[in-house]
Amino acid sequence: GQSLEQPSEVTAVEGAIVQINCTYQTSGFYGLSWYQQHDGGAPTFLSYNALDGLEETGRFSSFLSRSDSYGYLLLQELQMKDSASYFCAVRVNTGFQKLVFGTGTRLLVSP
């Protein structure tokens, strides 16, 4: 089967940097993606890493190490609007391709 682990909650202040880690155990691994979800809202795609290394998109960066089965999402210059839940999800192929989501990390940004 597949399992993902990420912290349940992270707190930070405006302007700070926060890193949300994700470790996974899967078979048929293709890549790791990250989603943001505000309360009551839909998941919004943030990034996808298929290869090792760092991908940067504005204030957000995502990292993957396939050998360590580990990735992280880095959020810089935090803003109040970044308060949301962040999910890592592995793209796997177990006869067909699908996304398996972690249980999410709730980020609380305070003034």
Next chain:
Amino acid sequence: DSGVTQTPKHLITATGQRVTLRCSPRSGDLSVYWYQQSLDQGLQFLIQYYNGEERAKGNILERFSAQQFPDLHSELNLSSLELGDSALYFCASSALAIMAPDTQYFGPGTRLTVL
């Protein structure tokens, strides 16, 4: 606004009942994915349709079924409802047949409450 629409936004029903959730994908997208998000299980993939055909099946219960119509909209049917079926149900669409996270767009969801 992702361009994916779902109706209804909220649904309250009783145990044992049957409901239908509807999803219209973004214009031009041929794939529709259904997900269930509950408090204790997180976001789980249920099923995928591509151009009217079932393409992939995840953790979908036998009491649940789905279909995609010629106009590409999709319906998720939930029957013999149980309290544990209370959840947010999301539909996502993509232009591709294969799963590619960067091309998948989620709808606003339907919140189902089973009393």
